[in-house]
Amino acid sequence: MSAFDFMTRHRAEFDAIRHDLHAHPELGLEEHRTAGIVADKLTEWGIEVHRGIGRTGVVGVLRSGNGAGSIGLRADMDALPMQEDNTVSYRSTKPGLMHACGHDGHTTMLLAAARYLAETRSFDGTVNFIFQPGEEGVGGALAMLEDGLLERFPCDALFGMHNRPGLPVGQFAIRPGAAMAGGAFFDITIKGKGAHGARPEDSIDPVLVAGHLITALQTIVSRNLPHSDVAVLSITKMTGGDAYNIIPDTATLGGTVRCFDSAIMTRIRDLLERTATNIAEGFGARASLDFRLIFAPTVNDPVHTTAYADTAAELVGEANVDRHAEAVMGSEDFSFMLEKTPGAYILAGGGQGAAPHHPRYNFNDETTPYGAALYARLVERSLPRMAHD
Template structure:
């Protein structure tokens, strides 16, 4: 029996777990209920459990039947997003302002499905390391686990991750070697002017006007400073200033994100942002501070592990459903930091077409749970055997 068939027999129970997670979303580093359920499930299947790794993370350890010392890591993220759900699903979020809009509830469930299957069959050599990570959505959950000694305490020779993709190509797995997802920086820019009456702008330094000029100037970094053959995105996503109709405010605030694949371009964008801010500040007589924070590294898949992932997906889903040349994604993923420590591969698994990720109407496709779980489980079976051989 294939792992897909065996895990499909548990689909009803796994779907119930996924929908329970969906109904009770928890933001990054708040995943107390979620991680508790994960730990209890792993323990009930005879898997060694380690709680509170990186605050709310969980690690499960399962030894196979062989004597190999090879250890294969599998990782899933658990956190939700601060989004008010806009569906009428019977299992919709019960927590105001929070929902699983990126499918982490499904990722957690797929890894639980793989863990249960491997615990029941033990048809692998070496050791499986199940990594349930908190706080992927920009809060540094991977870095927290690494700082807590993740790979020192639970060494892995390879590590793999998987993300759902509501593309309409159900069961298609895409994975590419090298840079696959962008680095991300978040930035905050504070403009300090001089407040005044709205009818007397000559008595103030208007931070709103400074803000408008700065927004326009910053867009020239990608269009005029960055090499046009190198990808870069600079998006201003927050603009805040003032609270009254007739008051020129004292301060204004801009915030947003930078996405790049190249360290030199990343440094260029940061440098030019500060230079442009200083120039605009001098032009208007204002004060501008720029804070840029490294949130995500470039996600780089290793060549060998990417080939292995594609081969296993081909075995399970067929060659027609494996894409090894997808375009790199400008989105970011903190699994990148784990891949900086251990070689591995991060893949995307297609599901039914629907609302996009991070959308209030998003709903995970439960039909792909056995597919993702089987892929993760087969990675352990094949990679531990190949390494041992």
């Protein structure tokens, strides 16, 4: 039985797992119930289980034959602090929390691949099933790495996958090199001098400084970087004061930076600090920058990208695999794992529906057999059994 046939035959079971995870979302580094279900399923299928890696991460280890090769497959488990607006029977049971990015589906696809490989053992070597917590900007990948993930479970290559609404089910998209942007969050705190709103001459108005900064910061990309250096800087929040007639002492700006090169990220950080400091000083105020790198650029190794795309083409046909997909400004903390071990990250078609991080998003269960079968076949092709086995 092929991997895809196996996934189709057991579709009802895998859908039930996904729906249960969807109904019980958990935030990053708090996925205790989810991790427990993952660990229990892996144990049930005879896979060696390691819990508590990076706080709530789980790694399943499956060995077959005597091969020395190893491969790592990674899925994320966390949900988002959002109120769900779907009416499905398995909608979130937790107010203010929902699986709005499809991590419930990613976890299910990897579990499905694990079950198939545990039953067939149709490979020679070691597979590490990596169930990562806290992908949504809270440092889950780094937490697992700091907990010795790749020293304890060495991998010759690492592979990940994300659903992509808008790409038809049964299609895949990938590209070599930089595939997803690195991402940083920043806060700028402006300290001035408060006063009555009727006497602005007594103040050093931090809100006025913030207004000038909002305009000036938009020139960092457009007036300092060549057009070939793709980057985005967005101011996404501003706070200052809580009364109509009081000029406050402080104001803050916050936002995000996205780009495909770590050197560009450093350049933008330096320009942010210089611009904020100089403009604030021009008004007699002071500004301080808190710049936090949350995601590194996701860079696909060319050799492993080709192997991933070849496997996908075997599964769905060459016409359904985009090998030169456009790089996207979204970010992914699997990038930190790819900095340590080469590998690749692919997008699996999710069909029509709301985009991730939307209150009406819902992972498409039709994607599960394709994603799970791709993981399974990738292992079989990467760690082939000898003919006499």
